[in-house]
Amino acid sequence: MGGVEGVVVSGSTRVVGLLGFPVLHSLSPEMQNCAFRSLGLDFVYVPFCVEPSELGRATLALGPLGLTGVNVTIPHKMAIMQYLDEVSDEAGLVGAVNTVHVCDGRLKGYTTDGRGLLRSLSEEAGFTAAGKKVILLGAGGTARSVGVALASAGAREVIVAGRTPKRAEELAAFLQTKTGVRTGALPLADRELRSGVEDADLVLNTTPVGMYPDVEAPPPVDPRILPREALVCDLVYNPVETTLLASARRRGQRTLSGLGMLAYQGALSFEIWTGRPAPATLMKQVLERRLLTSR
Ligand code: NAP
Numbered sequence: 001m002g003g004v005e006g007v008v009v010s011g012s013t014r015v016v017g018l019l020g021f022p023v024l025h026s027l028s029p030e031m032q033n034c035a036f037r038s039l040g041l042d043f044v045y046v047p048f049c050v051e052p053s054e055l056g057r058a059t060l061a062l063g064p065l066g067l068t069g070v071n072v073t074i075p076h077k078m079a080i081m082q083y084l085d086e087v088s089d090e091a092g093l094v095g096a097v098n099t100v101h102v103c104d105g106r107l108k109g110y111t112t113d114g115r116g117l118l119r120s121l122s123e124e125a126g127f128t129a130a131g132k133k134v135i136l137l138g139a140g141g142t143a144r145s146v147g148v149a150l151a152s153a154g155a156r157e158v159i160v161a162g163r164t165p166k167r168a169e170e171l172a173a174f175l176q177t178k179t180g181v182r183t184g185a186l187p188l189a190d191r192e193l194r195s196g197v198e199d200a201d202l203v204l205n206t207t208p209v210g211m212y213p214d215v216e217a218p219p220p221v222d223p224r225i226l227p228r229e230a231l232v233c234d235l236v237y238n239p240v241e242t243t244l245l246a247s248a249r250r251r252g253q254r255t256l257s258g259l260g261m262l263a264y265q266g267a268l269s270f271e272i273w274t275g276r277p278a279p280a281t282l283m284k285q286v287l288e289r290r291l292l293t294s295r
Contacts, residue, residue: 007044012042014041014044014068016043016069016070016071016273017067018048019080020047020049020050020071021050021051021076022049026047027287028071029045030290031287032045032270035267035282035286038279041276052075052079059080059100059107063105063106068102069101069102071100072100072109078096078097078141084107084108084109086106086107087108088111090110090148091109091110093148096145097110099112099272101273110268110272112269113145113149114148114152115265116262116268117149117150117265119264119280121231123260125231125256127202129150131154131155131156132150133159133200133201134147134150134201134202135161135193135200135202135204136161137206137207138162138188139164139168139206143160143171144171146235151180155181156182157181157183157184158175158181158182159183159196159200160172160183160186161185161186161193163188165185168187172185188220188221197221197227201229203230203231203232204233205234205235206235207220208236210239210242210243210244211242219242219244219247223247224251226248228252230253230254232245232253232254233255233257234255234256235258235261237257237258237259240259240291241255241257245257263283263284263287264280266278266283270283
């Protein structure tokens with residue numbers, strides 16, 4: 001059970017889990033099972049490897065099997081929405097779901113990624129989005145979730161810097177239309193980015209650049225072009241300190257790893273399923289222990 005000893009499963013145990021493809025390296029089972037055990041809750045978290053062609057059958061079986069809920073990860077975050085009875089306003093806006101709650105046989109979808117990031121920014125870096133200028137590096141699914149969350153939290157401006165200009169422009173237009181925030185799109189290249197980032201308060205890497213095993217990859221942006229007072233955050237959490245964060249730190253900039261967001265989005269899922277405050281500090285410690293000692 002992902003390093004969690006002494007888990008006892010009985011007929012009254014509430015089951016939650018993860019639907020993904022693959023799920024082999026997920027850290028969520030260990031994090032969630034440790035959290036349940038620490039509060040003495042009779043819950044167990046199980047990873048389920050579900051092929052895309054089986055997603056419908058797997059989702060529709062959650063109620064009949066008596067599961068309390070699931071997390072949803074790549075590649076199912078968008079596709080699962082068609083099988084749900086209801087989605088939260090935030091998940092509807094983002095167009096993706098990472099948490100499902102089964103309540104009275106009905107399936108309700110949520111997204112906790114954006115709020116997980118906001119909580120990490122506030123609790124770990126004392127950063128609030130209201131009135132701030134944000135640069136998103138990358139224009140994929142996570143950029144969309146966190147862009148919506150930052151804009152909804154009152155960011156002054158969100159600039160999307162993308163490798164594929166069309167995707168960056170589309171995300172910028174989407175954010176502007178859906179949230180009313182001022183936006184812009186730039187190519188993800190130091191020369192073009194230099195003038196756009198001058199007065200940025202937060203620079204957020206949402207690309208997988210720097211992620212294990214390619215940990216020596218050059219950062220997606222050279223921190224020397226970023227304002228010294230900007231907070232540099234990387235959503236990649238493995239390694240905990242990426243090449244982007246290491247070079248920003250050496251330059252004296254404030255940095256924040258994606259590990260906190262991972263813990264807090266899981267804590268929010270925990271709260272949806274159990275109705276209890278999550279032991280977020282413990283959940284972060286579980287991730288730190290795993291990520292800082294695994295290699
Ligand atoms: P995605 O939908 O595939 O989007 C990835 C984005 O990164 C795309 O815009 C893509 O560019 C860009 N990209 C990929 N490789 C690149 C490269 N070599 N150079 C420049 N840009 C590149 O992926 P996602 O689901 O958003 O996930 C992105 C990252 O966020 C992953 O590393 C994931 O682990 C991390 N994440 C972290 C948390 C957390 O809790 N900390 C939660 C969710 C995700 P194109 O537009 O050109 O394709």
